Amino acid sequence: MESLPDNARVTIIGGGVIGCSVAYHLAKLGWKDVVLLEQGKIAGGTTWHAAGMVGQLRTSNSLTKINKYSVELYKKLYEETQTSIDWNQCGSLILGTSEDRMIQLKRTAAMAKVFGVEANLISPSECSEKWHGMYSDDILGGVWLPDDGKVDPEKLAISLAKGAKKYGANIIENIHVSKILKKDNRVNGVETNQGQITSEWTILCGGMWARQLGMDIDIDIPLYPVEHHYVLSEPIEGISPNFPCTRDPNEMIYLRSEVDGRVRLGGFQKRSKPWAINRIPDDFSFKLLEEDWDYFRQPLEAGKKRIPQLQNCKIPEFVNGPESFTPDNNFIMGVPPNT
Numbered sequence: 556m557e558s559l560p561d562n563a564r565v566t567i568i569g570g571g572v573i574g575c576s577v578a579y580h581l582a583k584l585g586w587k588d589v590v591l592l593e594q595g596k597i598a599g600g601t602t603w604h605a606a607g608m609v610g611q612l613r614t615s616n617s618l619t620k621i622n623k624y625s626v627e628l629y630k631k632l633y634e635e636t637q638t639s640i641d642w643n644q645c646g647s648l649i650l651g652t653s654e655d656r657m658i659q660l661k662r663t664a665a666m667a668k669v670f671g672v673e674a675n676l677i678s679p680s681e682c683s684e685k686w687h688g689m690y691s692d693d694i695l696g697g698v699w700l701p702d703d704g705k706v707d708p709e710k711l712a713i714s715l716a717k718g719a720k721k722y723g724a725n726i727i728e729n730i731h732v733s734k735i736l737k738k739d740n741r742v743n744g745v746e747t748n749q750g751q752i753t754s755e756w757t758i759l760c761g762g763m764w765a766r767q768l769g770m771d772i773d774i775d776i777p778l779y780p781v782e783h784h785y786v787l788s789e790p791i792e793g794i795s796p797n798f799p800c801t802r803d804p805n806e807m808i809y810l811r812s813e814v815d816g817r818v819r820l821g822g823f824q825k826r827s828k829p830w831a832i833n834r835i836p837d838d839f840s841f842k843l844l845e846e847d848w849d850y851f852r853q854p855l856e857a858g859k860k861r862i863p864q865l866q867n868c869k870i871p872e873f874v875n876g877p878e879s880f881t882p883d884n885n886f887i888m889g890v891p892p893n894t
């Protein structure tokens with residue numbers, strides 16, 4: 556087991572996909588003394604149960620650049636780490652089922668072109684060719700993004716952590732950061748259940764836990780967890796792993812096909828269920844919340860309509876994992892204003 560050094564140039568709090576990516580990139584850029592602290596195991600927070608759909612298009616050019624870069628990295632990460640992340644460039648498809656949605660999709664396609672992401676408006680029949688067997692009578696068109704894809708998010712975090720180690724980063728698991736330390740209004744390290752570490756830089760990658768760590772030192776990080784639900788069907792004949800990651804925004808559902816022919820159906824209900832808003836347990840690692848089939852009724856019905864095979868198959872798995880969202884759905888990055 557790695558022991559905690561007294562000093563580091565950078566201390567990263569959290570070993571989800573973000574913390575592992577930060578460690579990987581800094582170490583690869585040649586930064587020495589990069590230390591990552593994870594209270595459980597790598598990927599055990601939110602990352603392991605994510606649906607793993609990788610879309611490049613965001614609402615601004617700079618955020619889109621980050622996601623485009625991610626795709627380029629995922630294509631070749633295996634060569635560097637010899638750990639597969641199951642990258643599949645299956646493309647993604649956004650369905651339009653109303654005139655208003657089609658206006659928005661046309662804008663989406665135009666914006667994608669400005670940001671350098673290939674996005675094509677396609678006809679209803681082309682949509683149902685992409686996901687063969689999809690119900691398409693109500694589809695007016697869609698946007699097809701051929702360079703998007705999917706990964707196994709847990710493997711991705713592990714692969715990045717392996718890469719970080721290869722370039723010299725120190726990854727320590729099962730260590731809990733209890734407090735961020737400040738001196739002269741500057742963060743200068745952290746206190747853990749195994750002692751203190753001082754560092755020039757401290758990077759908080761604590762995902763949904765970030766808010767509570769920030770609160771202790773008057774840094775306001777607006778991240779609140781809500782329940783996020785998806786289900787997995789049994790394997791279905793004719794479902795190809797190469798079907799695109801598909802979003803049906805009017806019904807607020809998404810679909811992903813799996814290697815063994817299962818269908819993953821996720822939903823964003825109009826009213827999300829908040830979870831643990833006062834304090835998130837430190838030991839919530841590789842854990843899920845209770846199934847809630849009742850709350851998932853609308854997405855399930857919408858999914859069964861879109862993919863008729865779902866009507867006659869078993870749906871044995873319900874995943875209820877908490878996920879935190881920012882108020883404007885953008886990333887929170889940078890030095891906090893009052894530090």
Ligand SMILES: Cc1cc2nc3c(=O)[nH]c(=O)nc-3n(C[C@H](O)[C@H](O)[C@H](O)COP(=O)(O)OP(=O)(O)OC[C@H]3O[C@@H](n4cnc5c(N)ncnc54)[C@H](O)[C@@H]3O)c2cc1C
Pocket residue numbers: 568569570571572573574592593594595596597598599600601602603604605606607608609610730731732733760761762763764765768783784785840874876877878
């Ligand atoms: C059901 C579901 C489906 C999703 N689908 C997609 C998708 O298709 N595409 C997509 O891009 N995103 C998706 N997401 C979102 C994605 O999972 C998250 O954006 C991503 O995993 C966040 O990574 P993270 O590293 O910020 O957080 P986490 O993975 O939660 O990592 C934070 C880590 O910090 C550690 N930590 C916290 N506090 C401390 C402390 N005090 N000391 C030490 N360690 C600490 C935690 O243990 C945890 O491991 C989905 C999420 C869910 C829940």
